[in-house]
Amino acid sequence: MQGASHRYKVGIIGATGYTGCELARLLACHPNVDLDVLTSESFAGQMLSDVYPSAPALPLVPSADASFGELDIAYLCLPHAAAAETALRALEAGSRVIDLSADFRLRSVELYEKTYQTRHPAPEWLDRAVYGLTEYAREALPEARLVANPGCYPTTVLLALLPLVKLGVRVSGRVVVDAKSGVSGAGRKPTQLTHSVEVADNLTPYKLGRAHRHLPEMEQELNRFGTTAPELCFVPHLLAIPRGMLSTIYVPLCDSPDESALRAAFEKEYSEEPFVHLLPQGQVATVAHAHLTNRAAISLNVCGNMLIIVSVIDNLLKGASGQALQNMNVMLGLDETTALPG
Ligand SMILES: NC(=O)c1ccc[n+]([C@@H]2O[C@H](COP(=O)([O-])OP(=O)(O)OC[C@H]3O[C@@H](n4cnc5c(N)ncnc54)[C@H](OP(=O)(O)O)[C@@H]3O)[C@@H](O)[C@H]2O)c1
Secondary structure, three states: OOOOOOOEEEEEEOOOOHHHHHHHHHHOOOOOEEEEEEEOOOOOOOEHHHHOOOOOOOEEEOHHHOOHHHOOEEEEOOOOOHHHHHHHHHHHHOOEEEEOOOOOOOOOHHHHHHHHOOOOOOHHHHHHOEEOOHHHOOOOHHHOOEEEOOOHHHHHHHHHHHHHHHHOOOEOOOEEEEEEEOHHHHOOOOOOOOOHHHHOOOEEEOOOEOOOOHHHHHHHHHHHOOOOOOOEEEEEEEEOOOOOEEEEEEEEEOOOOOHHHHHHHHHHHHOOOOOEEEOOOOOOOOHHHOOOOOOEEEEEEEEOOEEEEEEEEOOOHHHHHHHHHHHHHHHOOOOOOOOOOO
16 A cells, blocks of 8 residues: 555546546546556547536547556546446456446346346456445445446445344335436436426426336345335436435334334444434425535335335435445545545
């Protein structure tokens, strides 16, 4: 491990997307990072600030020009499948990789190919990747060559449910997750669903029940931490805000809930965590509790036998680029909060 003043060479592959640009803003203020390479195919030859006026003025090069062998860390901010192909190149050249796509989150190649309807370009790396929900991955991160950064919806759901799964709490049916995402969660390329005119003044449920691609990832990770992991009914919505994500999670408990014991379990899990804020009894988490921070804000309410958890993040920070940077800090033995808001 290097000293606290050591500088690391870092690259962002796919820097012109929403997560890539967010990372560039964060890393430009990191005292241990030299942002060595930012790639783009569409805007190569221009500066990142030509694409996003408030972003750092750094040059964009095509990814074919990236010298991965010279990078300590390569962040991949690419669509799935394209990310795995680039990961192979970076890993073979000796760089450590933090992949923000879904390519290395699932352990099973069959499940990946069924979920994403594409062949996996690097299945041999699936069981070597560390699933980077930082609060639950700290032991594995310092040795990791490849980190699979979690999805944004899974981050809200796992931080809310893992304390219960670890405690062995029994549920009496499916846990319902009613989730809302800001439009940047869908990336920069507009579709009819995400076009501003379609989104404005609307709230759109999509891929209801068991249809969303993040569901296998959530259930895989819940099952990794306990034998009482519930099945989920997941109802995502597109909300007319640029950024932010809120999941309201309804947990039907078998036994009459002891609210103070449940709260104590969450406090035990998160009281030392710099980026997970358990709200005091009586308060409810809102999108504003996490806006522009790397925080997850969690509130607990009990209604009869139903535990209602509200879990909120900023999808571009704790849901993507912020958590990726948090993972890098742990990988490199730096203060975990360095260059992170919140
Ligand atoms: N947005 C979120 O809140 C969020 C949260 C968690 C995880 N993620 C995941 O993070 C990854 C990046 O998301 P994003 O929202 O930043 O996406 P995005 O805004 O759509 O940007 C992706 C970037 O990748 C580049 N690109 C696109 N297709 C490519 C290809 N076939 N080969 C190489 N480069 C390509 C594009 O840049 P150029 O055309 O300039 O090369 C594009 O700007 C995705 O896998 C996404 O699922 C996103």
